[in-house]
Amino acid sequence: MFVAKSIAAQHKDLIHDVAYDFYGRRIATCSTDQSVQVWDLGEDGEWHCTSAWKHHSGSVWRVTWAHPEFGQVLASCSFDRTAVIWEEIVGESNPNEKGQSHWIKRGALVDSRTSVTDVKFSPRHLGLQLATCSADGVVRFYEASDVTNLATWSSQEEIQTKLNCSCLSWNPSRVHPPMIAVGSDDSSPSSGGKVQIYEYKENERKKKWHKTETLMSITEAVHDLAFAPNLGRSYHVIAVATKDVRILTLKPLRRDATTMGSIGLDIKQPAQLDHNNQQVWRVSWNVTGTILASSSDDGHVRLWKANYLDNWKCFQELKGDGTAIPMSMPNFNREQQQQQQQAAGNARLNPAIQDSMFDGRSGRYHAWNL
Amino acid sequence: MSRTVTDGVRGTVGRTTFGVEVEGSINAVSACRDSSQVVVAGRQVFKIFSVEETCFRETLNLRVGRITLRYSCSDVVWHPLKDELLATGATNGHVCTWNLQKHQGNKLEQEFTDHSRGVNRVCFHPSEWHILLSGSQDGTMKFFDLRTNKCEATFGKQNDSVRDIQFSPQSSFNFAATSDTGGIQTWDFRRTDKYLLSNVAHLGPAFSLDWHPEDRNLIATCGRDKLIKVWRLDSSDNGMTVENTVYCIASVARVKWRPEKKYYIASCSQVVDQTVCIWDIRRPYMPFAVFEEHKDMATGVVWRDPHVFMSGGKDGMLYQHIFKDAKRPAESVSPVGVSMSIYGNICQVLSKSSQPESQQQATNYSNTRKPMSFRRRGPAGVQDVFRPYESSMLVHNNQEKGTFSDLFVSCAQRFQLTGRPFPELCEHNANVSQELGRYQVAQTWNMLKLIYSDNPMAKPTTAPPESLKQTDNERVPELSVTPQPTDNPNHTVESAAGQTDDDSALSDSELDGHTAATLQPRHTRDGSGAAAADFFFGEQVRVDGEGEVDEIYDEELNTLIMDAWTLPNEAFTQRHEIVDTYRPPSPDQSQQYKPNTVTPAIALIDTEPDSLGNQLLVAPAINPSAAKQLPLLQLSVKFTPIVADMLTFYANQGDVQMAVSALIVLGDRIRDKISLDDQEQWFMSYIDLLTRFKLWCISSEVTKLSNHSNVSSINQQSTTVYTKCNHCSAQLDRYSWACQHTNCRKLTNTCSVCHLPVKGLYVWCQGCSHGGHIQHIQEWLQENPTCPTGCGHYCEYT
Known part of the structure; x- marks a missing residue:
C-alpha cells in the first residue's frame, strides 16, 4: 500500500534523475534546466527543498550521492561535458546564515569531449572513487587523492567502450574484484551487445580495467542499469532498462581475486519483464536487492519481485497521478496466504509482503500480500 | 508516442546531408538570393560553390592573383538583390566588393580602406542596393555608398569594438549592432550622432545578432556568457526588454533565425561545442535539434529553407544539413x-x-496526415501549441504494516545476541520473530535451539559438560509434565538413534560416556530396558498397526493444541523423533515399511498448518533438499552443514540480519563451517545496513561480537584520542600521567584533593575540568559545594 504525495518541484524543465541518499532522508534531483536541487525530509514529514543551485551550463543528466562517510557529497554530470562534485557546507562564517547549508563546487572533471551521461561513486570499500561515462564511449575513473580535500581528483584510467555510453553501475560486492557494467543507448542492433562488464584485475603485473563480458543478449538501446545490492550472495544480479526490463545473474566461475587472466562469468537471464511495450528508462533496487522498481515512458513505475522459483512478477504499478494498481497474483498464492493466516491463529491477519521476501524459497509459505 | 518531438518537417524528400572540404578554416558563409550558390570565406579561402542535388561543386576561386591581406576575410556577404555582387570584410580593415561578372581573373571591384582595424562584419541594405555597412574592431561602423565609391557616414565611438551589424529586414532605415562590451544598439542610419536604443545585452562580448525575419521588433543576440537573448524593441517607450533567454553550453558565436518558424533559432558556439544547435526559444535548456557533422567549431549558418541549411566550420568543411538527419536530444533523454x-x-x-x-x-x-504547409498555416498549428x-x-x-525497514529495525533492536545461555537467546529471538510475524525466522530460531541445545552430539567437541547437564536438566521437568503414552516410543527411539549414531560416528570414549550418562535417565524414566530393545519397541509401534499411527498423531496434536504454545519444544522434539523412528533397522524391513512411514509424515505436514501454524513446518520449508534428507538424518553432527546452508540461504535471500544474528548466537558451533569471506561479507553488509538505519549502538555491538578480525578492526579505525598536558599543552607521548616536555615535567591532572596521580577511575567536573579520585571527590563534595582546587566553581558531578 503506497500513499503518494506530490511535491512541487521547482525545476523549469524535465527532471532526469532522482536519488535518495544513504539514509533515505534526502532527495537530490537534477533537470535539463541546468539546476540541481536537494530536498530534505522535515520533522513534519514533508519534503522541503533546502538547496537549489545552477552551475552547469547544460542539461544535468544524473545526480548521485557519495557515502556519508565522506561528508554530504553529490556528483552530477551534464550535457556541458563536465561532471562536478559538490559538498554541502553548513554555514558557519556568516552568523546570519547559521545553520543554513549551501552546496559548493569542489571539483570539476572536464576531460570529456562530449556529454557526460552518467556518474557514479564507487562502493564504499573502494574508497572515494568515481566513474563517469560519456556519449563518445569513454569511461573514466577518478579517485580523490585526499578524502578530506575533494578538489583534487586524479584520473585513474580511461577505457574505450566504442559505443556511446548512457549509463554505468558499480558492482557493490565487497568480496569480488571491482566490477562495473556500462550500458549504451546506441539504437542500432548491428553494433552488438549494449552492456559491457569490466573488471579491475591484475594483468601483466599491472592492475587495470579489463572487459570481461559483453552481454550479447541485449542489442536494444540501454538507458539504465543497476547492480542489485549484494548482502551476501555469491553471484551478482543486474537489472537492465531497455525496451523492457532484463534481470541477469552473473556468477563468477572461479572465485579468485588475484589470478591472472580472465575469470569468466556465467550469465543467465532469469527474467525479461515487459513494460506494456513501453521504453523503460530507469531502474532502481531496494536496499536488500529483492525488489526492483522500473519506470517507463508512460510514467508508470512497476515494482517487481521474485518468488522462490526466481519468477519475477510485477506486484504493484504506481501511476503518475499518484494512484496504484495492485497486480493480481496467481490463485495458489492466495490460498497459501489464507492458509498461512489461519495457521497463524489469526495472531496476525496481515503478514506483510516483506515477510514473504524472507520466506523466499520456502514456497509453501510464500505470500503475495496485497 | 508522446515523446516524439514533432515539428512537421521530417518528410524532406530527396535532399541529403553532404559536405565538401575546402582548404582552410571558414570564417563566414553566405548564399545568393536563390540559395543556388554559396560563398565561403576565411583567412586562407575564398570560394564559390554551386549547390547541387547531392554535393557542392566548386565554381570559382576568388583567391587569385597577388595574395594580399584583403583576402584574409573575416566576413563575406552576398548581395541580397544582385547575384553578381559580394562584399567582404578583411582582417586588415579593408572592405571590398567583388563583381562576379568581371572577366579578368581578379573580380575585385571596389576597396574601402577607411577602417583602421579588422572588419568584423559587412552587411548590405535589404532593398537599397548601393548601401553597404561595416562594423569594425576599431569601434566604428561605416556606411559605404557603392555609387559614390566612398564612405558616406561613420557611426559609433572609438572605444567599443563592433562585433556584428545587421540591417533590419523590414524597416528601411534601422540597423542594430553589438559590441565587445556586450552592448546592443539600434541606429537609424540617417542619424549618425546617436543610437536609438542601447542596452547591455551580455556579460562579455556580444558576438552576434539577428533580426527576426517576420517580427520586426525582435532581435536575437548571443554572447560569451553562453546565452542567447531575444529582445523585444518597444518603440513607444524607447526600451528593449528580454523576451526569451536560451542557455547554451558554451559561448555562442552566431545566431540565425530559422525562416518561417517563429520560435526557432540556430546557433553555433565559439568554443567547446562543435555542433550547430536549433533551439525552440520556448524551451530554453534543451536544443530542439543538433547537427554534429562538424569536427571543429561551426562559424556560419545560412538557411536555404526551413528544413535545410548550410554551415561552414573551422574544420574547413562546408555542409548542407537536412533536418531529418538531425539528432533530437529530447528524444534520447x-x-x-x-x-x-x-x-x-x-x-x-x-x-x-x-x-x-x-x-x-x-x-x-x-x-494527422495533412500536408505540412496546411498544418503550419492552420490557426492552431502544431508549432503554435507549446506544452x-x-x-x-x-x-x-x-x-504497509511491517515493511522491511520496520521489521529490520525491530529485529535489530530486539534480537539478543549475547549475555544469556544459548537456548534462552534462541527462544527470545524466536519469540521476537513470532511477534513480528516472521514465522520462518522464528521457526529457524527454534530449530537452532533444538538442534544445538537438545542434542548434545551436535557439538561434541565444543560443548562443555556443564552445558550438557544443564540442557538435560531442562528437559527432565518437561518430560514429566506431559506424561503421554506417545512419549515413550518416541523418546526412546530418539535416544537409541542418537546412541547408535554416536557409536558409529564418534570414537571418543569420553564423549560416549557422556551421552550414555545423559541418556540414562530417560531410559529409566521410560521404563524400558536397553537401547536396542527400545529401538525395536519403537519400530513395533509402527509394525503393529497403521491405523494406530494416525491415532497417535491425533493424540499428539490434540495435546499440543490444548497446551497451546506453552510447550513448543515438546512438539518439536516429537516431530524429530517421529522422523527418526522411520529409520529402518534392516534393508528388507525398510522396503516393507517405507510407504507406510512416509504417508503419515505427509499427513502430519498437511494438517499442521491448521493446528500448529507454520511453526512446525520449517524443517521441510527451509530447503527442499534438506527436507528430503531430514528423515534420514543421522542426527547430531550432520546438522552443522545444513545450518550453514541455511544461513547462506538467508543471506542469499537478502536477510543478512538473520544470517549474522544466528552466526553470532551460534558462535563457535558454526563458525568454522562458513568461509571467512562469506562471514566478512555478511557482517559488513549487516553493519552497513545498521548504519543506514542509524542504529549505531547495535552496529557497534555487532562489530564487537563478530569475532572476525577484519570486521572487528572497524571499531578500531578512525578513532584516535590525543592527549595533551594540562600545564604546557605539549602532546603526551608515552605516559598519560606525566608530561615529558623539557620545561614542564609535571604530573598531569593529579587528584585535586590528594595531589597524587590517579590510576583507575578519574572523575572530573565538566565545568571546571578539575577532578580526581572518585572517593576523594565524593568526600569533598559531601562537605563543600565548590571545587577542591579553589577555583570557585560549583562543581556538579552527575
Missing part, C-alpha cells in the same frame, strides 16, 4: 526517474506530458 529509499519509499519523477490527457493530445497530432516541459515529482510512502 529520460523523461522519468525513480529511486527507492531504504524505507521502501519510492520517489518518482515523470514528465507532465506523459500524463494521460496530454498523451491524448499528442496522439491526435501525430495522427511546457515540466516534470512532476511524487513520493510514494510505503504505508
Whole structure:
C-alpha cells in the first residue's frame, strides 16, 4: 500500500534523475534546466527543498550521492561535458546564515569531449572513487587523492567502450574484484551487445580495467542499469532498462581475486519483464536487492519481485497521478496466504509482503500480500 | 508516442546531408538570393560553390592573383538583390566588393580602406542596393555608398569594438549592432550622432545578432556568457526588454533565425561545442535539434529553407544539413526517474506530458496526415501549441504494516545476541520473530535451539559438560509434565538413534560416556530396558498397526493444541523423533515399511498448518533438499552443514540480519563451517545496513561480537584520542600521567584533593575540568559545594 504525495518541484524543465541518499532522508534531483536541487525530509514529514543551485551550463543528466562517510557529497554530470562534485557546507562564517547549508563546487572533471551521461561513486570499500561515462564511449575513473580535500581528483584510467555510453553501475560486492557494467543507448542492433562488464584485475603485473563480458543478449538501446545490492550472495544480479526490463545473474566461475587472466562469468537471464511495450528508462533496487522498481515512458513505475522459483512478477504499478494498481497474483498464492493466516491463529491477519521476501524459497509459505 | 518531438518537417524528400572540404578554416558563409550558390570565406579561402542535388561543386576561386591581406576575410556577404555582387570584410580593415561578372581573373571591384582595424562584419541594405555597412574592431561602423565609391557616414565611438551589424529586414532605415562590451544598439542610419536604443545585452562580448525575419521588433543576440537573448524593441517607450533567454553550453558565436518558424533559432558556439544547435526559444535548456557533422567549431549558418541549411566550420568543411538527419536530444533523454529509499519509499519523477490527457493530445497530432504547409498555416498549428516541459515529482510512502525497514529495525533492536545461555537467546529471538510475524525466522530460531541445545552430539567437541547437564536438566521437568503414552516410543527411539549414531560416528570414549550418562535417565524414566530393545519397541509401534499411527498423531496434536504454545519444544522434539523412528533397522524391513512411514509424515505436514501454524513446518520449508534428507538424518553432527546452508540461504535471500544474528548466537558451533569471506561479507553488509538505519549502538555491538578480525578492526579505525598536558599543552607521548616536555615535567591532572596521580577511575567536573579520585571527590563534595582546587566553581558531578 503506497500513499503518494506530490511535491512541487521547482525545476523549469524535465527532471532526469532522482536519488535518495544513504539514509533515505534526502532527495537530490537534477533537470535539463541546468539546476540541481536537494530536498530534505522535515520533522513534519514533508519534503522541503533546502538547496537549489545552477552551475552547469547544460542539461544535468544524473545526480548521485557519495557515502556519508565522506561528508554530504553529490556528483552530477551534464550535457556541458563536465561532471562536478559538490559538498554541502553548513554555514558557519556568516552568523546570519547559521545553520543554513549551501552546496559548493569542489571539483570539476572536464576531460570529456562530449556529454557526460552518467556518474557514479564507487562502493564504499573502494574508497572515494568515481566513474563517469560519456556519449563518445569513454569511461573514466577518478579517485580523490585526499578524502578530506575533494578538489583534487586524479584520473585513474580511461577505457574505450566504442559505443556511446548512457549509463554505468558499480558492482557493490565487497568480496569480488571491482566490477562495473556500462550500458549504451546506441539504437542500432548491428553494433552488438549494449552492456559491457569490466573488471579491475591484475594483468601483466599491472592492475587495470579489463572487459570481461559483453552481454550479447541485449542489442536494444540501454538507458539504465543497476547492480542489485549484494548482502551476501555469491553471484551478482543486474537489472537492465531497455525496451523492457532484463534481470541477469552473473556468477563468477572461479572465485579468485588475484589470478591472472580472465575469470569468466556465467550469465543467465532469469527474467525479461515487459513494460506494456513501453521504453523503460530507469531502474532502481531496494536496499536488500529483492525488489526492483522500473519506470517507463508512460510514467508508470512497476515494482517487481521474485518468488522462490526466481519468477519475477510485477506486484504493484504506481501511476503518475499518484494512484496504484495492485497486480493480481496467481490463485495458489492466495490460498497459501489464507492458509498461512489461519495457521497463524489469526495472531496476525496481515503478514506483510516483506515477510514473504524472507520466506523466499520456502514456497509453501510464500505470500503475495496485497 | 508522446515523446516524439514533432515539428512537421521530417518528410524532406530527396535532399541529403553532404559536405565538401575546402582548404582552410571558414570564417563566414553566405548564399545568393536563390540559395543556388554559396560563398565561403576565411583567412586562407575564398570560394564559390554551386549547390547541387547531392554535393557542392566548386565554381570559382576568388583567391587569385597577388595574395594580399584583403583576402584574409573575416566576413563575406552576398548581395541580397544582385547575384553578381559580394562584399567582404578583411582582417586588415579593408572592405571590398567583388563583381562576379568581371572577366579578368581578379573580380575585385571596389576597396574601402577607411577602417583602421579588422572588419568584423559587412552587411548590405535589404532593398537599397548601393548601401553597404561595416562594423569594425576599431569601434566604428561605416556606411559605404557603392555609387559614390566612398564612405558616406561613420557611426559609433572609438572605444567599443563592433562585433556584428545587421540591417533590419523590414524597416528601411534601422540597423542594430553589438559590441565587445556586450552592448546592443539600434541606429537609424540617417542619424549618425546617436543610437536609438542601447542596452547591455551580455556579460562579455556580444558576438552576434539577428533580426527576426517576420517580427520586426525582435532581435536575437548571443554572447560569451553562453546565452542567447531575444529582445523585444518597444518603440513607444524607447526600451528593449528580454523576451526569451536560451542557455547554451558554451559561448555562442552566431545566431540565425530559422525562416518561417517563429520560435526557432540556430546557433553555433565559439568554443567547446562543435555542433550547430536549433533551439525552440520556448524551451530554453534543451536544443530542439543538433547537427554534429562538424569536427571543429561551426562559424556560419545560412538557411536555404526551413528544413535545410548550410554551415561552414573551422574544420574547413562546408555542409548542407537536412533536418531529418538531425539528432533530437529530447528524444534520447529520460523523461522519468525513480529511486527507492531504504524505507521502501519510492520517489518518482515523470514528465507532465506523459500524463494521460496530454498523451491524448499528442496522439491526435501525430495522427494527422495533412500536408505540412496546411498544418503550419492552420490557426492552431502544431508549432503554435507549446506544452511546457515540466516534470512532476511524487513520493510514494510505503504505508504497509511491517515493511522491511520496520521489521529490520525491530529485529535489530530486539534480537539478543549475547549475555544469556544459548537456548534462552534462541527462544527470545524466536519469540521476537513470532511477534513480528516472521514465522520462518522464528521457526529457524527454534530449530537452532533444538538442534544445538537438545542434542548434545551436535557439538561434541565444543560443548562443555556443564552445558550438557544443564540442557538435560531442562528437559527432565518437561518430560514429566506431559506424561503421554506417545512419549515413550518416541523418546526412546530418539535416544537409541542418537546412541547408535554416536557409536558409529564418534570414537571418543569420553564423549560416549557422556551421552550414555545423559541418556540414562530417560531410559529409566521410560521404563524400558536397553537401547536396542527400545529401538525395536519403537519400530513395533509402527509394525503393529497403521491405523494406530494416525491415532497417535491425533493424540499428539490434540495435546499440543490444548497446551497451546506453552510447550513448543515438546512438539518439536516429537516431530524429530517421529522422523527418526522411520529409520529402518534392516534393508528388507525398510522396503516393507517405507510407504507406510512416509504417508503419515505427509499427513502430519498437511494438517499442521491448521493446528500448529507454520511453526512446525520449517524443517521441510527451509530447503527442499534438506527436507528430503531430514528423515534420514543421522542426527547430531550432520546438522552443522545444513545450518550453514541455511544461513547462506538467508543471506542469499537478502536477510543478512538473520544470517549474522544466528552466526553470532551460534558462535563457535558454526563458525568454522562458513568461509571467512562469506562471514566478512555478511557482517559488513549487516553493519552497513545498521548504519543506514542509524542504529549505531547495535552496529557497534555487532562489530564487537563478530569475532572476525577484519570486521572487528572497524571499531578500531578512525578513532584516535590525543592527549595533551594540562600545564604546557605539549602532546603526551608515552605516559598519560606525566608530561615529558623539557620545561614542564609535571604530573598531569593529579587528584585535586590528594595531589597524587590517579590510576583507575578519574572523575572530573565538566565545568571546571578539575577532578580526581572518585572517593576523594565524593568526600569533598559531601562537605563543600565548590571545587577542591579553589577555583570557585560549583562543581556538579552527575
